[in-house]
Amino acid sequence: MNLAIICPGKNPEPWIEALKSYQEDLDIQVYPEITEPEKVEAVLVWQHPKGILSDFPNLKLVSSMGAGVDHILTDPSIPAHLPIVRIVDDRLTWSMTNYVVMGVLNYHRQITRYQKDQKRKVWDMSNPEIPVKVGVMGVGALGYDVLEKLDFMGFEVAGLGFTAKENFKFPYYTKEQLNEFLQEINVVVCLLPLTKDTENILDMEFFKSCQKGTYLINVARGKHLVEEDLINAINEGYISGALLDVYRKEPLPKNHLFWDQEKITITPHIASVTNPKAAVPQILENFSRVKNNHELLNSVDREKGY
Amino acid sequence: MLSFKDASIYMPLNTIAVYWNEFFIAFVLSYNCLTGLKILTSSKIISFLISGPMILCSYSKGVKEFRTLHYEFSNHLSGEESRTMD
Incomplete structure (x- = not known):
């Protein structure tokens, strides 16, 4: 051929x-x-x-x-x-899952907070663990693996997809149940495919439907996220922070607001290659x-x- | 619209004009004609102006290179960036 x-x-x-x-x-x-x-x-x-x-x-x-x-x-x-x-x-799936698990653990055990405390020589033993229930949007090969590994680690998980599924191993919600799904979780992972139905799905309306202080991990596509809305949602307290690996424009422009956001961690689209x-x-x-x-x-x- | 192949029968000067015209039409089409022109940023206008001479220079190498440039420039205009394979 x-x-x-x-x-x-x-x-x-x-x-x-x-x-x-x-x-x-x-x-x-x-x-x-x-x-x-x-x-x-x-x-x-x-x-x-x-x-x-x-x-x-x-x-x-x-x-x-x-x-x-x-x-x-x-x-x-x-x-x-x-x-x-x-x-x-499988290798791509493994890398993606590791990245998401890293993001969830980092949020759950607040490693960023302790790094800051170390710099300031602060010994703060309060609230060492943030209770976490993880919702994964997109339950294909990647999303399902994330759900399985987090479940194995003892985290409560739920999945959301755009088609009905029977006998799904984990609590499952369809797009019509998005609000209900968002009220069940406090860490949301976006692993959706980019389609006309999912583009810009992570917008202010979405963030307002989340539990107050929800943490976002976007490892799907930059166009899922309305970037200005995320900054506003963080400023208004709807979202506590975010781990982002993908952006609407890559490489992220030098003058992009994300570079200077304390509550947003950015990585240069390396979650899985x-x-x-x-x-x-x-x-x-x-x-x-x-x-x-x-x-x-x-x-x-x-x-x-x- | 004149095709790239048709253009080769013209005298060099005319050919350049036809190629430029072809590119310009493609450029305008890629921005949905007049409505698209409204969203042009200054950097894109500069890119467009720079690409003109580049395309004219590439004429000496033949139509294939012109098409390559045309394709890649169209992608640039459409906002596609080089993205991680994942």
């Missing part, structure tokens, strides 16, 4: 190396040096230039280079019949499946947006 890698601004070499290590004879063309577009049958993409996929008349498969596919689904020129798949990688070596086997498996007309792994439902 002839493959094109299209990831402007990203280094494709680790991907080429990983692909070749599994399949030495794979024909790989890399954007923008694609000289034989008619030969391309599959594309690996990350933030591809919109419209470019129409250059490949024999394209049979579009594969995201990460778990997210919002960067693909915002390209209206991709023909409806073309299957889209994404990466579901796709590992090419871990991702390649499922990509190659999907190439094989599409050639043999078999059901694809980790298919994306365009209607749902994930």
Whole structure:
């Protein structure tokens, strides 16, 4: 199968190396040096230039280079019949869960407070633990793993998703029960896919529906959060603080207000990053499946947006 | 709208004009015509002005490079940033 890698601004070499290590004879063309577009049958993409996929008349498969596919689904020129798949990688899930657990524990055991106390030589033994009940919005592969690990650690948890689920292992709420969900928890983790239904979901109305002093962890997409609303919600006491890994504009501009917010901890979109070596086997498996007309792994439902 | 391929039959000066025109039309379309122009920031206008000569220079390398620049500039205008693969 002839493959094109299209990831402007990203280094494709680790991907080429990983692909070749599994399949030495794979024909790989890399954007923008694609000289034989008619030969391309599959594309690996990350933030591809919109419209470019129409250059490949024999394209049979579009594969995201990460778990997210919002960067693909915002390209209206991709023909409806073309299957889209994404990466579901245990390593990526492990990293994401560790990050969220870190955020929850940091809030629960207030490590930031003790770091400040140390600097000021303050010995304050009051209220060493903040009681925590964690709500995870988005209960796919990532969200479910977070729920399981936090549950194992003894935290009370609840999940929220956009579709009804039967026999879910944890207390589960649908989007119609959002207010009820928010009243049950005091740490909210956003792991939702970015769709038209979830964009800007973390706005002032959302924050006002939370229990007073709720802590926010956003590790999904920057566009879930209305950033000005978060600052206002913290100033007005609806939200006690936040741990953010994703932003509407990345890298975060130097003059962004988040840099100077004492109650907001920011990390530079490092919660979990796709590992090419871990991702390649499922990509190659999907190439094989599409050639043999078999059901694809980790298919994306365009209607749902994930 | 003239296509990039059609443009190659013109004399160099005309071709440059056509390419520029093509780019300008794409630029305006990407901002939903006039309504979009209202939200132009000064940095984007500067980017646009700088990209013009860049595109003209790239003409000597052929249409493919022009299209690459065009695509990438369109993405820049749409606000897409280089984001972590996750």
